[in-house]
Amino acid sequence: MKNDITQAGILIVEDEVRLAEIMKKQLEEAGFNIQLVGDGYLGKKYITENRYDLVILDINLPLINGYDLCREIRKTDSSIPIIMLTALASADNKIVGFDAGADDYVTKPYDIRELIARINVFLKRSDVANFSQVIHMADLQMDIVNKTVTRSGQKIDLTVKEFNLLELFLKNRGKLLAREFIISQIWGIDFDPGTNVIDVYVNYLRKKIDKDFEPKLIHTKFGFGFYCNEKEI
Numbered sequence: 001m002k003n004d005i006t007q008a009g010i011l012i013v014e015d016e017v018r019l020a021e022i023m024k025k026q027l028e029e030a031g032f033n034i035q036l037v038g039d040g041y042l043g044k045k046y047i048t049e050n051r052y053d054l055v056i057l058d059i060n061l062p063l064i065n066g067y068d069l070c071r072e073i074r075k076t077d078s079s080i081p082i083i084m085l086t087a088l089a090s091a092d093n094k095i096v097g098f099d100a101g102a103d104d105y106v107t108k109p110y111d112i113r114e115l116i117a118r119i120n121v122f123l124k125r126s127d128v129a130n131f132s133q134v135i136h137m138a139d140l141q142m143d144i145v146n147k148t149v150t151r152s153g154q155k156i157d158l159t160v161k162e163f164n165l166l167e168l169f170l171k172n173r174g175k176l177l178a179r180e181f182i183i184s185q186i187w188g189i190d191f192d193p194g195t196n197v198i199d200v201y202v203n204y205l206r207k208k209i210d211k212d213f214e215p216k217l218i219h220t221k222f223g224f225g226f227y228c229n230e231k232e233i
Contacts (some may be wrong), residue, residue: 040064049153
């Protein structure tokens with residue numbers, strides 16, 4: 001089920017590990033960029049340090065519960081869509097969630113088709129149709145319009161070619177990119193395919209965005225090419 005709104009950055013704050021991983025996989029398959037954290041404290045930290053197009057919150061979270069986290073988000077951002085996802089389905093729970101600032105309330109067990117439909121409504125309303133101008137992977141954030149990159153909230157300075165190469169990787173996350181394809185996209189089809197310029201620039205990127213951070217995002221499949229992903233594939 002491929003979604004028509006791609007590259008939107010969504011933060012999921014959910015402490016049920018199996019459910020969270022299933023939801024992450026389902027939404028990534030639908031075309032979204034997903035960041036997952038397991039408690040309210042980390043949720044607050046990631047929202048403070050990064051920009052997302054939508055947040056999905058569980059209510060019964062460790063450290064900071066979903067209601068309080070929702071209120072914290074609303075202190076600094078009144079526009080980001082927040083969907084509460086929880087087993088607490090009573091009218092009173094929903095009212096508390098809406099009073100805390102939630103935009104929608106989805107109960108467990110959820111239907112992924114309904115969840116995606118609700119996400120799409122808010123993303124279209126927020127004018128992020130087609131794809132967001134901000135791309136997320138793990139704690140890395142790229143703003144295509146303003147030409148900025150941060151990781152864990154730290155600004156990373158990139159040259160034009162480094163920025164273009166990282167953008168190509170992020171827009172093709174999880175896909176193995178052959179050297180010839182990278183050269184044609186970044187340096188042009190007439191560029192010498194035998195040059196080691198790709199290796200040089202990949203190393204530049206790794207030093208800037210991977211060396212001091214986890215997880216590593218840029219990977220090599222020897223003899224085939226390169227890919228960008230939170231895990232090796």
